[in-house]
Amino acid sequence: MKQGIAATMGAWSARHRKTAVFGWLLFVVLVSYLGGVHGSDKVTESESMPGQVARAARILDDAGITSPAGETVLVQSASLTADDPAFRAAVEQVAAAVRGTGKVGEPVSPYDSGAFSADRHSALLRFTVNGADREAAVANVPAVMDAVAGAQRQHAGFLIEEYGEASSGKWFSDQFTNDFARAEWTAVPLALGILLVAFGAVVAAVLPVVLAVTAFIAAGGLVALASGLLHTSDDASSVMLLVGLAVGVDYCLFYLRREREERAAGRDHATALRIAAATSGRAVLVSGVTVVVAMAGMFLTGIADFQAMSFATIVVVVTAVLGSLTVLPALLSMLGDRVEKGRVPLLHRLRRDAGEGGRFWNAVLTPVLRRPLAAAVLATAVLLAVAAPLLTMRTANLTFQQQLPAGNALVATSQRVEAAFPGSPAPATVVVKARDITSPEMTRALAELQSRALATGRMHGPTEIRVHAAQNIATVDIPLYGSGNDETSAAALKALREEVVPATVGRVPGTEAPVTGRTAGSVDFNRQMSDSMLPVFGFVVAFAFLLMLLSFRSLAVAVTAVLLNLLSVGAAYGVLTLVFQHGVGASLVGTAGVGAVESWVPLFLFVILFGLSMDYHVFVVSRIKEARDRGLETRAAVAHGIRTTAGVVTGAAVIMVGVFAVFGTLSMQSMKQMGVGLAVAVLIDATIIRAVLLPAVMSLLGERNWYLPRWLGWLPRIGGEGAPADGGGRPSAPLEAAGARR
Known part of the structure; x- marks a missing residue:
């Protein structure tokens, strides 16, 4: 009988045990080291978002203009208003404290910008955190947060809290690191404990976990090495751990259980291993190919974050399949029945007594x-x-408040800011690229853009304009009414994009003016997701059907x-x-x-x-x-x-x-x-x-x-012909028993 790929790989590994095992270890160490040296190139904002948001990011990137991380400090008093000298003194001391860190741009006082609440019991001090990019700003913001906390201690009668892109970015960065570490340290022991119950022996339980973890480590190195061509992301690392550990352990479990089952049925060690390779090995191969094909459908979204997650998952699944079909047979050939070493008497007896099913x-x-x-x-x-x-x-593209757990301090601060200053805390930004950004015609159009936006009643002040004359680019920040992720904000964005921009800066020849911002990102992302659903679903379903048809040669x-x-x-x-x-x-x-x-x-x-x-x-x-x-x-x-x-x-x-x-x-x-x-x-x-x-x-x-x-009938078969016959083609003992029960 012609052997399939899985059986051939298993047979080779069993014959070349040391080569397979030490080759795998060398592969894992080498690619993880090279990946660490190379580092990971992360997805940029222009890649991660679709539509006008992506275009705006590309315009700014090409011009070398970085959007500074905006921060605000809420100064609030239950008894005093902004007209009280003590209130002004508190605001000025906060401004001096953040300025003294040397980590921020010049703070904009609410007494200059008019950023007071309607009842004048709240004020917003605005500034930007220094940094060439968001990561640098996040690294600089702890000193600023400490300064704000110090100001709060000096003014016990006021509420003084910081909230913005850099401080929230720091929370996300820290939480991601902590969550990822917790997932690693929880998932691995959990899988080991479940396998110990499944096998009732320490060695048999450890093998799948070791192979899954080494496959994940190797895949991480491979993804890092490839990130120069296909950028990766933090989400991709999380998904790679999630899927890699799950499928890696499962594939080894399928293989190992079949080998143990055949040994229990009386097969010699070589025959048991050969049957496991031809049956469970084939199932692992087909399953791995199916996961890879399904994940490839994510590339149809056209969004870099999804492509990064897809690629990372494909790499870890391919690595797990490779380990299961090569290293595991070699290890089982080396260990023989010693794979049952370290039996836990009660667990092993429970597994034995479970019988067939x-x-x-x-x-x-x-x-x-x-x-x-x-x-x-x-x-x-x-x-x-x-x-x-x-x-x-x-x-929906969940807001900052929705993403974070209830009771989070940043969420509470953002909610207080929104209560005092109704409207989206993150403004829409019109990125204007013109032939001559300082021409009289463009200057009038930019002023008209701001006035028309406020006249719609869907947007509010204060608006802010920054002109980069050397690059012929201007950015105009226009706050939208609404929460930033509701129908009110979406309607305001539509009015800005379809009415205000075309009627003002859009009328100047040679001008491009995409609108970006948090609301714009959510709207564009959701639209891209909706447009991607049908192609991705169709691709995955069609190829899953084809793979099953090729694997089992059965329409049903x-x-x-x-x-x-x-x-x-x-x-x-x-x-x-x-x-x-x-x-x-x-x-x-x-x-x-x-x-x-x-x-x-x-x-x-x-x-x-x-x-x-x-x-x-x-x-x-x-x-x-x-x-x-x-x-x-x-x-x-x-x-x-x-x-x-x-x-x-x-x-x-x-x-x-x-x-x-x-x-x-x-x-x-x-x-x-x-x-x-x-x-x-x-x-x-x-x-x-x-x-x-x-x-x-x-x-x-x-x-x-x-x-x-x-x-x-011409269709090829994936994975060969299945299990080798047992002793001249006779059914195995379990099959004879099943036949007797018919």
């Missing part, structure tokens, strides 16, 4: 196979009911795989909407309903879930197909495939759910939504889908599961 899964599967139609209808109804809330899903299996995955993704969307938009059960995951789902999360979840769901589908259906090819009729093959994979699928699902749930505990709302969405989807997929709906549907289809039209 365990009592629980046998109890679930028996009624499903007895009444498949009823089981299929009931499971589908449950999934559709869970998915129903997605019909009300509202996506391919269609079933796609439909079941769509059901699990829909259910995950429903839970996401219910928890994070409507707030049902939100307190259980340490959050509150924020009224919307982060705009990029649904698309990202779809791509990730469609890839990861194939882990279980390929693994389970491969086992069913293997049993059917060896002589069992379809219903018995389904029963055998589900029972013999139930323990592995359960263990793999628990690991994935555990790892994803760790991300559901992080501070950032977007990471929390991603983690909870993935955890829920995998849980649904491994239980209702794989244990109920899949066996029910396959039982109903019977021999039609394996139907392939004659005109598709």
